[in-house]
Amino acid sequence: MKTLKNLKLILNGLLKFxxxxxxxxxxxxxxxxxxxxxxxxxxxxxxxxxxxxTVLYDRIDEERQISKDIIIAMATIESDYGxxxxxxxxxxxxxxRTFDLTKPHIKPKAISxxxxxxxxxxxxxxxxxxxxxxxxxxxxxxxxARTKNVNDLYNWATDPDYxxxxxSRIKIHLEKSHN
Numbered sequence: 001m002k003t004l005k006n007l008k009l010i011l012n013g014l015l016k017f018x019x020x021x022x023x024x025x026x027x028x029x030x031x032x033x034x035x036x037x038x039x040x041x042x043x044x045x046x047x048x049x050x051x052x053x054t055v056l057y058d059r060i061d062e063e064r065q066i067s068k069d070i071i072i073a074m075a076t077i078e079s080d081y082g083x084x085x086x087x088x089x090x091x092x093x094x095x096x097r098t099f100d101l102t103k104p105h106i107k108p109k110a111i112s113x114x115x116x117x118x119x120x121x122x123x124x125x126x127x128x129x130x131x132x133x134x135x136x137x138x139x140x141x142x143x144x145a146r147t148k149n150v151n152d153l154y155n156w157a158t159d160p161d162y163x164x165x166x167x168s169r170i171k172i173h174l175e176k177s178h179n
Contacts, residue, residue: 038176045082046173049075049093052125056132064136066148071131073169074156085109090120094131095157 038046049072057065078095079087086092090106098105098119105117121127135156136145144152150166159165 038173041083042076042081045076046072048082048124049128052128053132055125056129060132064132066132066135069170069173070148070150070153070166071128072173073166074131075128076173077162077165077169086118090118091124092118092121092127094127096127096130096134 050068053068053071075082075093078084079093082088082093086095086106090104092106096119097116099116101117103117104120106120107117108114119127119130121130135141140155141153144155146152150163150170153163153166156162
């Protein structure tokens with residue numbers, strides 16, 4: 001209750017300060033909110049993933065294409081909008097592992113002496129193309145490959161809530177992209 005009262009006092013002070021429509025703009029400039037919109041880096045990352053998908057989808061059959069919303073949500077969750085160490089050092093936006101340590105990879109820091117690495121890719125679109133291929137071809141994703149429904153994406157991550165996170169991220173992107 002005290003917080004609400006303090007917020008009212010601040011808003012009243014701002015309104016008195018300018019006494020015109022620009023006070024609302026001033027409020028948002030003084031008190032920016034993450035919930036208002038995606039930041040520039042997040043928008044840029046989404047546009048880059050979308051570009052990769054557009055180029056890739058021009059070259060593959062329509063039945064192999066996966067909703068851009070799903071792939072973008074996966075990439076943003078797995079790589080924190082391209083800010084993760086694996087994304088920065090190896091263009092890996094999906095947490096793709098390799099057990100063939102002769103392939104380019106990055107060792108995870110959190111695990112001592114891991115028997116796997118996180119795969120490195122040569123360019124920005126490399127992990128996007130590999131993920132589309134994996135989701136269509138790997139036997140663990142056979143049901144998803146057939147339905148292309150996020151409900152059937154149960155073998156991608158160990159997190160039991162992963163599918164809900166994908167749905168939630170898609171919703172957030174749709175809402176925030178209009179702000």
